[in-house]
Each structure stands twice: as structure tokens, then as C-alpha cells.
Amino acid sequence: MTLLPALAVFAAASLTNVLPQIDAKQHYSFGGSNLLAAQIQQGAPADVFASANTAIPQKLYDAGLVEKPVVFTRNALILIVPKSNPAHIHSAYDLTHDGVKLVVAAPGVPVGDYTRTVLHNLGLDAALSNVVSNENDVREVLAKVALGEADAGFVYTTDARTVRGKVATIGIRWSAQPIVEYAVAVVASGQHRAAARAFVAKLLQVAAQKKLQAAGFLRVR
Amino acid sequence: MRRTALAAAVFLATFVALAFLALPVCSIFLRVSPGRLAAQLGNPVVADALVVSLKTTVVAQALILLLGTPAAYMLASRRFRGRSLLVTLVELPLVLPPAVAGIGLLAAFGRSGLLHTSIPFTELAVVLAVAFVASPLYVRAAIAAFEGVDANVVAASRTLGAGPVRTFFRVVLPLARGGLVAGAALAFARGLGEFGATIMFAGSLRGVTETLPLAVYSQFNVDFDVALAVSALLVLVSAALLVTLKWLPSASTLRFRFVTSS
Numbered sequence: 061m062t063l064l065p066a067l068a069v070f071a072a073a074s075l076t077n078v079l080p081q082i083d084a085k086q087h088y089s090f091g092g093s094n095l096l097a098a099q100i101q102q103g104a105p106a107d108v109f110a111s112a113n114t115a116i117p118q119k120l121y122d123a124g125l126v127e128k129p130v131v132f133t134r135n136a137l138i139l140i141v142p143k144s145n146p147a148h149i150h151s152a153y154d155l156t157h158d159g160v161k162l163v164v165a166a167p168g169v170p171v172g173d174y175t176r177t178v179l180h181n182l183g184l185d186a187a188l189s190n191v192v193s194n195e196n197d198v199r200e201v202l203a204k205v206a207l208g209e210a211d212a213g214f215v216y217t218t219d220a221r222t223v224r225g226k227v228a229t230i231g232i233r234w235s236a237q238p239i240v241e242y243a244v245a246v247v248a249s250g251q252h253r254a255a256a257r258a259f260v261a262k263l264l265q266v267a268a269q270k271k272l273q274a275a276g277f278l279r280v281r
Numbered sequence: 282m283r284r285t286a287l288a289a290a291v292f293l294a295t296f297v298a299l300a301f302l303a304l305p306v307c308s309i310f311l312r313v314s315p316g317r318l319a320a321q322l323g324n325p326v327v328a329d330a331l332v333v334s335l336k337t338t339v340v341a342q343a344l345i346l347l348l349g350t351p352a353a354y355m356l357a358s359r360r361f362r363g364r365s366l367l368v369t370l371v372e373l374p375l376v377l378p379p380a381v382a383g384i385g386l387l388a389a390f391g392r393s394g395l396l397h398t399s400i401p402f403t404e405l406a407v408v409l410a411v412a413f414v415a416s417p418l419y420v421r422a423a424i425a426a427f428e429g430v431d432a433n434v435v436a437a438s439r440t441l442g443a444g445p446v447r448t449f450f451r452v453v454l455p456l457a458r459g460g461l462v463a464g465a466a467l468a469f470a471r472g473l474g475e476f477g478a479t480i481m482f483a484g485s486l487r488g489v490t491e492t493l494p495l496a497v498y499s500q501f502n503v504d505f506d507v508a509l510a511v512s513a514l515l516v517l518v519s520a521a522l523l524v525t526l527k528w529l530p531s532a533s534t535l536r537f538r539f540v541t542s543s
Contacts, residue, residue, distance in 0.1 A: 193484025208393035
């Protein structure tokens with residue numbers, strides 16, 4: 061039996077629940093993908109970087125900071141409201157009503173950018189004037205809605221499933237959905253690059269893909 | 282021989298400690314030129330955060346002084362059962378992790394909290410977060426300052442015919458002034474730096490709840506240079522406060538002489 065080193069896996073906040081199910085032995089650091097990328101740029105000792113989009117890993121790849129990123133899963137956005145639904149929101153079109161407290165992720169955070177794309181695709185740019193807070197990752201949006209402090213927020217469908225019973229979900233039509241692809245890459249300065257490559261390969265294998273899909277993630281097209 | 286070795290060790294420890302404390306602060310300024318810093322003050326994100334920070338900290342500070350001063354005086358001048366418990370309670374936010382303060386504020390003032398208010402996400406939420414974490418610094422200093430006022434002077438004022446209110450404003454307050462101002466300055470600096478409770482309780486929205494520390498955090502992953510510039514700004518403001526604090530004792534003794542001679 062070879063003793064494999066525990067890898068430092070920097071991963072998007074939306075992967076918080078599923079990655080430890082796939083591989084419980086690694087040391088995870090979850091957060092906004094852009095925050096994790098900034099940490100890697102500043103020399104944080106990461107071995108693997110899993111982002112909720114492809115643009116950020118591509119940027120790190122272009123800068124020589126990570127190896128070639130691979131898309132390993134997909135996701136979709138959903139609108140959530142607290143179970144009590146204090147602002148009586150029944151569709152995304154209700155988000156423009158006066159006084160709605162909408163919480164989103166900040167621009168630059170993948171889910172924040174996706175949220176703005178969805179609102180734009182729905183012709184609801186005006187809803188952005190109801191934003192009361194720009195959060196730093198999707199789980200902060202989730203927490204503020206699940207807690208009942210915000211009236212509504214956009215998260216990934218997989219996040220909404222982790223707080224069932226606390227939030228109600230409102231679907232977004234497919235034609236308004238952005239392409240949400242998760243890319244993973246081995247960090248070039250990592251101490252355990254072989255093990256990191258094995259971890260990335262593992263994510264693409266059937267067992268891991270089944271767990272991702274069980275958590276609500278979508279198969280790579 | 283032994284003595285020189287000891288002296289060298291002390292010198293080395295001092296050097297390491299000072300270098301460790303100074304290095305991160307100096308590094309901020311080495312990485313951002315004064316021109317860059319000045320230019321970032323015109324950056325709308327920074328300007329908005331500066332306004333939010335000053336506004337909320339000033340209002341919080343007013344609340345702290347207005348409510349904290351009588352509370353501190355009461356705790357300093359009365360001896361009653363449960364007094365030390367109350368003092369501990371007042372000091373508790375000082376040692377609480379800011380995230381715990383944020384959860385506590387949500388549990389109390391959140392929409393689904395104990396009092397069911399709609400304060401979260403508003404400027405008032407920032408004010409409350411700042412007041413919660415910063416007030417102990419002032420109240421502690423104020424209690425010590427009031428306790429330091431010579432009871433004989435107070436008694437003399439009363440026997441000479443001054444009422445309790447007049448005695449408080451004309452005798453106690455001027456005598457405690459040095460300690461009060463020092464505590465207020467510390468509380469102000471702590472309030473200006475408040476981050477954890479604010480981000481949890483008030484969220485982060487430019488021009489409303491995004492204070493300077495929140496701007497540092499949100500800009501860290503957008504534009505590191507802006508984060509550096511805002512950090513430099515915060516260092517300068519904090520340093521200015523600390524320097525002011527340093528020459529306060531002399532001001533308070535001047536005041537003391539003035540009071541006793543009049």
C-alpha cells in the first residue's frame with residue numbers, strides 16, 4: 061500500500077458537499093472561484109483548482125499557473141426564496157417589484173456573472189436595482205436566503221438541494237440559462253502533481269460522475 | 282560572556298518581533314506608490330466605500346459615546362451585586378470572534394431573528410455591527426477613567442453646592458477626559474476596521490453597506506492593486522488615529538490643571 065499525500069484542493073463553493081463524497085481524504089478549501097484563483101496567483105500552496113466556470117482556469121493556464129483545464133461537470137441556475145416567501149415571489153418576473161430584497165453574488169464570482177446573464181436573458185436587468193448585497197460566493201447567497209433574511213437569490217440547482225425544506229425553488233427556462241461548465245486543473249507549482257493528475261482523472265471516471273449526478277450536477281456534453 | 286549572549290538574544294528577539302510587525306504594513310506601501318494611492322482615491326469603488334465607512338463609523342461612534350458614557354459612569358461609580366457580571370458582559374464582544382458577532386446580530390435583529398426587524402442589508406446594520414464590536418473598547422476605557430477620578434474632588438464639588446449633573450459635567454467629565462478620548466479613538470479605529478460581523482449581518486453593497494474593509498476583500502479577487510490602495514488608506518487613517526491617541530495624555534493633564542485652577 062502506498063501512502064498518498066493529501067492534496068490541497070481549491071474548489072468552487074458549490075462543490076462543498078459533493079467533493080468530499082467523491083474523495084474524503086483530500087484537504088479542501090472551498091470559496092468563490094475568483095477568490096481561490098487570486099490566492100493561487102498570490103502563491104497559495106494548492107495542488108488542484110476546480111472552478112465553477114472555464115474562464116478563470118483558462119486565465120490561470122494562460123499565465124502558466126495551472127496545467128491544461130478539463131471540463132468535468134455542468135450545472136444550472138435556479139431562483140430560490142425562503143420557504144415562507146415573504147415577498148410573494150412566484151416567478152423571476154416578480155423580482156422587479158418594489159422593495160424585493162434580492163441577494164446575488166458579486167460580479168467576477170462565476171455565479172454572480174451567470175446571474176446577470178440570466179437576468180439579461182429574461183429581460184430583467186431592472187431587477188439588479190433590488191440587489192441588497194453582492195456576496196462573495198454562492199453559499200453566502202444560499203445562507204442569506206435559507207435564513208430568511210433575503211427575499212430571493214440565484215444559486216445553482218445543486219446548492220438549493222442542500223437546504224431542502226428551508227427554501228422553495230423557482231425554475232429558470234432553459235433558453236435563459238447560461239452555459240455553466242466546471243473546469244478542473246492541476247496547479248503548476250503544486251508539490252504533488254502526479255497525485256493531483258490522478259485526482260483530476262478520478263473526477264472524470266464513472267464513479268465520481270455518478271456521485272456528481274446524484275447531487276444534481278449535469279453530465280458533460 | 283553569559284551576559285553578552287543574553288543581551289544578544291534579547292536584541293535579536295526584539296528585532297524579529299519588530300520586523301515581523303512592521304513588514305506587512307511596510308510591504309503594502311512598497312507595492313503601491315503614493316501616486317497610485319492618490320489615483321485610487323478617485324476610483325468610484327474606493328470613494329463610495331470611504332463615504333460608507335466614515336458615515337457608519339461616525340454614527341456608531343455617536344451612539345457609543347451617547348449610551349456608553351452613562352453606562353460606564355454607572356458601572357464605575359456604583360457598587361452592586363452582579364456588577365462584575367455586567368462588566369464582563371460589556372467586555373464580551375471584545376473577545377468574541379467577529380463571525381460570532383455577525384451570527385448573534387442576525388439571531389437578534391434578523392428578519393427571522395428574535396426581534397424580527399428588517400435591519401439586515403441596510404446602513405443601520407453596518408452601524409449596529411460597528412457599535413457592537415467597538416463599544417467595549419470605549420466603555421472599558423471609560424469605566425477605568427471614571428474610576429480614576431478622585432472621589433474627594435467629586436465630594437468637594439457636591440459640598441460646595443453643585444448638583445450631581447453639574448458635578449458630572451464640570452468636574453467628573455473633564456477629569457476623565459483623557460481616558461474617554463483615548464477609548465473613543467480606539468473604538469473608532471476598531472469600528473473603521475470592522476469586517477466579519479458586517480459582512481454577515483449587513484451584506485455588501487457598493488454605496489450602501491460596502492465599507493473600506495469589505496472593499497479590500499471584494500477587490501482582492503478583482504483588482505489586487507485596488508485592494509492594496511484601500512489597505513494603504515486604512516493603514517494611514519489608523520496610524521493617524523494612533524498618533525493622535527499618543528499625545529492625548531498631555532492634553533488631559535493640561536485640562537486637569539485648567540479645571541483645578543478655575
